Amino acid sequence: GAVVSQHPSWVICKSGTSVKIECRSLDFQATTMFWYRQFPKQSLMLMATSNEGSKATYEQGVEKDKFLINHASLTLSTLTVTSAHPEDSSFYICSVKGLQDSPLHFGNGTRLTVT
Amino acid sequence: AQSVTQPDIHITVSEGASLELRCNYSYGATPYLFWYVQSPGQGLQLLLKYFSGDTLVQGIKGFEAEFKRSQSSFNLRKPSVHWSDAAEYFCAVGAWLGSGDKLTFGTGTRLAVRP
Numbered sequence: 001g002a003v004v005s006q007h008p009s010w011v012i013c014k015s016g017t018s019v020k021i022e023c024r025s026l027d028f029q030a031t032t033m034f035w036y037r038q039f040p041k042q043s044l045m046l047m048a049t050s051n052e053g054s055k056a057t058y059e060q061g062v063e064k065d066k067f068l069i070n071h072a073s074l075t076l077s078t079l080t081v082t083s084a085h086p087e088d089s090s091f092y093i094c095s096v097k098g099l100q101d102s103p104l105h106f107g108n109g110t111r112l113t114v115t
Numbered sequence: 116a117q118s119v120t121q122p123d124i125h126i127t128v129s130e131g132a133s134l135e136l137r138c139n140y141s142y143g144a145t146p147y148l149f150w151y152v153q154s155p156g157q158g159l160q161l162l163l164k165y166f167s168g169d170t171l172v173q174g175i176k177g178f179e180a181e182f183k184r185s186q187s188s189f190n191l192r193k194p195s196v197h198w199s200d201a202a203e204y205f206c207a208v209g210a211w212l213g214s215g216d217k218l219t220f221g222t223g224t225r226l227a228v229r230p
Contacts, residue, residue: 004158006158034217034218042222042223043205043220043221043222043223044159044205044218044220045220046217046218046219049217091156093158093159095159095218104161104209104218105161106151106158106159106160107158108157108158109156109157109158111156
């Protein structure tokens with residue numbers, strides 16, 4: 001069964017509004033989660049590392065004030081796209097680190113379309 | 116900095132034919148290597164991984180990959196392709212650094228299967 005649940009699977013919003021995406025670890029407690037972004041026909045780019053109980057670590061070039069990450073519990077991390085614009089339209093995927101030496105588990109992604 | 120190159124953007128094979136998807140990596144230490152598959156609009160599913168030990172690793176769905184340090188390669192193979200294998204395949208290299216695992220993905224290879 002699914003190890004990581006990501007919600008919603010798709011969302012359409014108007015320019016200027018904010019959208020929250022949830023990533024839940026279902027089978028184990030995850031101190032670390034990762035948020036990736038994927039443009040059409042391109043690879044996944046790591047946006048940020050979400051750490052439970054502390055601030056997220058953002059990759060170079062990712063605006064932390066625009067992509068707010070909250071990891072308030074060991075099973076939930078949220079990504080909020082604030083004041084969304086059409087260029088933010090993309091496929092956002094979260095991943096969860098498992099136990100030592102286990103691979104990352106990925107959510108099914110969220111397709112965001114900003115009109 | 117770590118990097119991954121997947122030279123083939125798109126490959127088409129006939130059902131029942133053998134398959135090899137190429138992956139070359141650049142990494143300063145012993146890499147952790149992965150192959151993921153992504154169906155349209157979906158998240159990523161792990162096919163196989165290499166951490167250490169036997170350089171020929173077996174994965175799910177009949178896939179295997181061989182780690183060749185001298186060639187910095189981790190090519191994915193399958194002896195007989197099924198129509199359901201049509202998808203996007205990503206090679207990734209990562210580092211296990213405490214609680215943080217940053218994966219760097221290749222640009223992906225889209226596999227089409229001819230009936």
